[in-house]
Amino acid sequence: MITFFDGVEVGLALCMVTAALFCLFDRHLLRACCFFVGFALCMALAWLILEAPWLAGVEGLIGALLTAPCLFYALGSFSHAAKLPPYDHIREPLSRGVIRTLLALAWCLMVGATVRFIFPEMVYSPTEHPLLLAGIVMIATAMGAFAWHRHLVRRLLAFNVMGSGVFLLLAGLAGTNAQGQALITVGLVVAWLGSLLGALVIRRLYQLEGQIALSGESALKEKGK
Amino acid sequence: MTWRFGLVESTFTPLLTSHWALAAALCLPLLFGVLAAILPPRRMWPVALACPPILVAGLYLLTDTLHAGLLRWQWEFFGVSVALRLNGLSILLLLLTQWMGAAAALYTPGLLRISEPERFARWLWPLMGVVTSALSLAWLATDLLTLYIALEMMGLAAVAMLLLSGKAAALQAGMRYLLLTLVGSLAYLLGVALIVGYWGRLDLAGLAQVMEPGPVAWMAAALMGAGLALKAALFPLHGWLSPVHASAWTPVSALHAGLVVKASLFVLLQLWSLLLPDAFWAPRLIAWMGMLAIIWGGLIAWRAESLKTLVASSTVAQLGYLMVVFPLLIGPDTSPLARALAWEGFWLQLMGHALAKAAMFMSAGNLILATGETTLKGLAGTSRRLPLSLLVFGVASVTLMGLPPSAGFTAKWLLLHAMVVSQQWLAVAALLVGTLLTAAYIFRFFRYSFMETAPRQRYQPLAPGMDMIALCLALAAFVLGLLAHFPLELLQGGSA
Numbered sequence: 196m197i198t199f200f201d202g203v204e205v206g207l208a209l210c211m212v213t214a215a216l217f218c219l220f221d222r223h224l225l226r227a228c229c230f231f232v233g234f235a236l237c238m239a240l241a242w243l244i245l246e247a248p249w250l251a252g253v254e255g256l257i258g259a260l261l262t263a264p265c266l267f268y269a270l271g272s273f274s275h276a277a278k279l280p281p282y283d284h285i286r287e288p289l290s291r292g293v294i295r296t297l298l299a300l301a302w303c304l305m306v307g308a309t310v311r312f313i314f315p316e317m318v319y320s321p322t323e324h325p326l327l328l329a330g331i332v333m334i335a336t337a338m339g340a341f342a343w344h345r346h347l348v349r350r351l352l353a354f355n356v357m358g359s360g361v362f363l364l365l366a367g368l369a370g371t372n373a374q375g376q377a378l379i380t381v382g383l384v385v386a387w388l389g390s391l392l393g394a395l396v397i398r399r400l401y402q403l404e405g406q407i408a409l410s411g412e413s414a415l416k417e418k419g420k
Numbered sequence: 421m422t423w424r425f426g427l428v429e430s431t432f433t434p435l436l437t438s439h440w441a442l443a444a445a446l447c448l449p450l451l452f453g454v455l456a457a458i459l460p461p462r463r464m465w466p467v468a469l470a471c472p473p474i475l476v477a478g479l480y481l482l483t484d485t486l487h488a489g490l491l492r493w494q495w496e497f498f499g500v501s502v503a504l505r506l507n508g509l510s511i512l513l514l515l516l517t518q519w520m521g522a523a524a525a526l527y528t529p530g531l532l533r534i535s536e537p538e539r540f541a542r543w544l545w546p547l548m549g550v551v552t553s554a555l556s557l558a559w560l561a562t563d564l565l566t567l568y569i570a571l572e573m574m575g576l577a578a579v580a581m582l583l584l585s586g587k588a589a590a591l592q593a594g595m596r597y598l599l600l601t602l603v604g605s606l607a608y609l610l611g612v613a614l615i616v617g618y619w620g621r622l623d624l625a626g627l628a629q630v631m632e633p634g635p636v637a638w639m640a641a642a643l644m645g646a647g648l649a650l651k652a653a654l655f656p657l658h659g660w661l662s663p664v665h666a667s668a669w670t671p672v673s674a675l676h677a678g679l680v681v682k683a684s685l686f687v688l689l690q691l692w693s694l695l696l697p698d699a700f701w702a703p704r705l706i707a708w709m710g711m712l713a714i715i716w717g718g719l720i721a722w723r724a725e726s727l728k729t730l731v732a733s734s735t736v737a738q739l740g741y742l743m744v745v746f747p748l749l750i751g752p753d754t755s756p757l758a759r760a761l762a763w764e765g766f767w768l769q770l771m772g773h774a775l776a777k778a779a780m781f782m783s784a785g786n787l788i789l790a791t792g793e794t795t796l797k798g799l800a801g802t803s804r805r806l807p808l809s810l811l812v813f814g815v816a817s818v819t820l821m822g823l824p825p826s827a828g829f830t831a832k833w834l835l836l837h838a839m840v841v842s843q844q845w846l847a848v849a850a851l852l853v854g855t856l857l858t859a860a861y862i863f864r865f866f867r868y869s870f871m872e873t874a875p876r877q878r879y880q881p882l883a884p885g886m887d888m889i890a891l892c893l894a895l896a897a898f899v900l901g902l903l904a905h906f907p908l909e910l911l912q913g914g915s916a
Contacts, residue, residue: 305639313617313636350599354603357606365617372499373500385572392579393595400588
């Protein structure tokens with residue numbers, strides 16, 4: 196029974212990381228957002244496995260039913276006019292990407308070292324906490340994606356994935372007791388409100404200026420089709 | 421440091437009336453904000469009717485704190501305990517929030533009446549209510565969960581308020597601020613995760629007893645410090661601040677630069693004094709950044725083309741003064757005298773700057789609204805037609821420069837005293853250079869405004885009271901300097 200349960204947990208962690216990677220690195224924006232819905236459902240399952248049905252419900256409600264429509268709204272899927280271009284064509288200079296990836300890696304190592312300090316037994320059985328590991332991997336990749344991407348919808352996606360990683364890490368470190376659940380619930384609501392606000396701004400910026408990335412960093416802009 | 425922040429047991433339980441006063445202080449701003457969204461006030465008098473209950477609740481809590489010294493509330497919701505405390509420091513900051521919130525709310529109807537009708541003007545009221553409530557909660561909260569809730573409510577509402585003007589520039593700046601503040605909150609949450617995972621509790625008073633320095637405390641302090649420094653616009657992470665203010669509405673800027681930024685700094689100091697009580701390098705790093713902030717912010721303000729950029733960059737420099745004090749507040753080898761002086765000077769500087777900066781943003785907003793010009797050159801010759809707005813700007817800048825008898829002077833006097841006692845000559849030099857730079861950029865603006873050769877322009881008359889509210893805020897910074905013994909007594913009140 197225990198091995199079966201572990202197998203489920205490992206499988207779920209793998210599913211989640213795969214969905215997160217697709218969601219972060221797919222240049223087709225609509226597909227990336229669909230992967231985000233799948234990712235949110237995986238998160239809800241993870242909360243069920245971690246014996247937090249309340250969090251599973253909140254995650255399902257907020258992640259899949261409330262945040263995902265915000266992202267689709269930002270893409271313009273609900274309106275016939277003024278859809279965002281379906282692909283993100285912004286290319287980054289390689290040097291910038293390498294520096295940011297290195298920063299994200301260094302950051303990941305730092306967090307990993309601290310987690311190892313809190314959980315000394317993890318060295319002997321690194322697969323004991325697959326969801327915790329998935330959380331760390333998700334935070335690191337999302338951090339890199341957030342730093343690397345310029346398209347605002349993709350940055351919003353990266354923020355959401357990063358948030359989920361932080362919640363998993365929190366649940367893995369602190370357990371899903373009342374305190375942890377309260378923190379994660381607040382975090383989920385904040386992430387949803389942030390995504391809502393972000394989606395409204397992205398939509399409006401696109402309608403006003405045709406912008407899909409923050410200018411000022413450099414003059415790279417992509418006008419509408 | 422824990423007793424300074426009131427993280428100890430209290431001897432008195434709060435009275436029933438204090439419960440009601442607390443509820444009023446925390447909930448009424450929200451309630452009135454929602455009411456004002458449903459029925460937007462067009463004149464000043466409905467706002468003036470709404471403010472007194474909140475202010476009276478604050479004053480009642482003040483008398484209670486004066487009697488008891490420290491008040492604590494504790495509740496339990498579904499197994500999660502929430503604790504609030506009210507000591508001299510938090511009641512001072514609470515009162516400051518309430519009065520500045522009231523001033524900003526009173527200023528708003530006049531502004532909305534004489535500027536062009538805005539699409540989202542109605543939303544300003546509930547957001548202002550949320551920000552005021554969240555700030556009040558942030559000063560009182562003593563556990564990491566409540567602090568998180570307060571910081572996030574405040575941050576999201578502040579972003580939304582800054583976005584309201586709806587121009588493309590405001591949206592760009594607001595989007596950058598939104599993304600950064602969200603990532604900052606995740607860094608904070610990760611720090612909380614480490615703390616809860618290792619020590620298993622969220623209340624600061626309990627953590628202060630079990631906390632030991634070690635990799636977990638350092639890492640948590642680094643994560644929370646990075647997140648909060650991003651939200652507080654501390655020096656290398658200040659890039660988002662000036663663009664955000666460039667196109668925001670005046671009362672929003674006043675509240676944001678005056679209070680919202682300070683709340684993150686308050687939480688940062690409170691958490692670091694718990695997590696890093698004996699750290700040597702971390703507070704010094706902040707102090708060096710603060711010195712750079714004083715010089716960099718001052719230079720940017722000096723070279724600024726537009727008045728709003730000048731005022732916003734001066735915030736970066738003024739936050740630098742607060743950062744420079746960190747090694748005196750946190751750290752192993754500070755004498756008790758220097759620490760007490762630095763503690764008093766820090767909070768007096770923070771409060772004086774909040775009042776002066778709000779007044780300055782309001783007078784700058786008045787000048788820009790009346791002339792329709794945003795650049796310093798365009799504002800040339802305003803001294804003839806708008807003497808009152810310019811006077812307010814001058815009175816506020818006296819506090820920023822730290823000339824007597826303002827709160828800025830008293831605060832800098834205390835800080836200099838503390839720095840000389842502990843022989844931090846570099847910090848003394850930074851403070852003096854900062855004062856010179858402040859004078860330089862303030863007088864650069866005055867040189868333009870007193871130009872007699874400037875062409876006459878058409879001026880839009882301001883609504884009654886807009887200048888008077890700004891003047892009252894600027895004068896409040898003076899009064900705070902002249903009657904400094906009262907707030908200073910409150911700040912040290914927890915020492916018994």
